[in-house]
Amino acid sequence: MTSPSPCTADRLLGAATAVVASVAVALALVAAPTDAVQGEPQRLMYVHVPAAWLAYLAFAAVLVASVAHLLTRDLRWDRRAQAAAELGVGMTALAIALGSVWGRPVWGVWWVWDPRLVTTAVLLLVYVGYLGVRGLGDDRAAGARRAAAVGILGFVNVPVVHFSVVWWRTLHQPATVLSPDPAPMDPWMAAALGAAVAAFTLAGVLVVRRRLRDLASADAPVAGAARPPADAPAEALAVVPRAQR
């Protein structure tokens, strides 16, 4: 393979992230108009929505990496799952916190029992538990297996949790404050949101790549010892009944 070295790739990725992020900031703060109804707080959307998007992307990656780890037992997949989960937990917490800050001036409340909010909060709980499972014991391989199991169980549960809360809401209160606005979005707003999503995604990839290198170096001694010396003679022992000797 003639791919560039990891550092070069990271630099290119970092530069791309910086450019896209600058464009996103300019679009979000200058070009996009102020929301007619919600006012300036609506600009939180340009961080809130990309954070939530990146969190969902990261959790999907955790599922894929967890299944791949259980199929291959390769610790590289486990490290990918861990790095993605850490990013996902951070982004979920950010999305919930920003959503709360946004909701307070607009709706007058910090929290509403909306399916999307509740599901996101449950996601946060599930993946905080997922990261906690990694510290249950000292055996690296066992920790990876346990985490993969939780990564799969957690993700399977999420759609059921979501539908539970959707039905729970519709039975008690027909309309929800978060129902999408039927009016089309201002093109500058859409452009700012698109740029912000792209910037968050690029930054997320960068963060995961750097974290993977840290995790790989932490695992490195294990990887070195995993191969018994090739010249070590296998000790062939056979125990037979004494009477046959």
Add this chain to the structure above:
Amino acid sequence: MTEPTTGAATAAVFRREVAVELAGREALVTTAPFASAFVVLAGLAFGPGPQQLAATAGGTAWLAVLVATVPLARAVAGAEMAEDSWDALRGLVAPGPLFAGKLLATWAALALTWVLSAALVTVLFEVPVLPGALYGGAVGTLALAAATTTFGVLVASGARRGGLLAALILPAGLPALLAGTQLATPGVAVLPWGILMTLYAVAVLTAAWAVFPVLLEE
């Protein structure tokens, strides 16, 4: 040497669980006083108005069951490991029957906890017994038992952070809490919640069955 069939091995694991419970009454003493205290305290917290009590009745019974999964999970593997009997169990029984036997035992314990909580709620909170609630109780406790069995083995196989069990089981039990509560509430459509509870049980059972053998590895 003839290996026992899967059904026979499952029955042997379940029979052993029942014998250990009859000998030690661990689950009974763990959950019966707990569920009783929970319902009485919930009545004090939400009452005494009959309307408030009626509105919180279904949720109270399911919260009691959900929280009871945490101490009950110890019987799956934690107690076995503490008594050095887990290795023998793993060696003698294949993962499938081991899961099934432990699942049945946990289901029985959780179903009894639900029956006790729901009966107390029915009497103390003065609410009617609904057929849909009985279905929810049977299927919901099965789903919770699958989650309890899996997370019980997962957490017990570690050396630390035993308290993480609650953080894992409680969010996983959310659909059972919601669907079970709705099925126990008069005037709520039974069909959608019955379907949801069934789908939840199928999803949890399938996922738990799939990952359980991995958790037995050492």
Add this chain to the structure above:
Amino acid sequence: MTGVSRIHGGRAVWAALDLSLAAGTLTVVTGPNGSGKSTLLRMASGLLRPSSGSRECAGRALYVRGGGGLRGAQTVVDAVAATAGLAGRRGAADAAVDLLGIRALAHRRVGTLSAGERVRAAMAAAVACRPALLCLDEPTAALDTRGTEDLAAVLDALRADGRTVLVATHQPGALLTAADAHLEIDDGRVVLR
């Protein structure tokens, strides 16, 4: 077991071991603490998956640490029957209790037994299960000289029945004279046989 190795915490406890145990043999494993005895027994019994290599066993394997394997709340006779039931041999429990000479303890709870009595109860369960391979980890620590002699006689009977027995111990005593082979290991290597 062929070409078996096991990595634990980044350290190779066992590297490249080939071990075959014929049916009807008794092998005693000795060695200092941390030399890899338990790892060897757990890999042999199939509880511990080797990091590389393969393991084959013609039938069920049972691993017992000390006097473990039985639930403390049950009486000896019930606990032995419950464990034998897992192997589909519930009916063999009573005879095993008599073979081990613990009929007098039969209705005491396992949790109230002394350490030596627990080993006898655990052995009754192992005999009742009749596993193809029986791995005993430190069964002699709680036994006196007489107890070890009794254990050797029981293991001899199992061997005569075609069972394979692998025992790890610091105090082999009478087991050593009964054994078909003695592996002395140090740091995941066999140094004497």
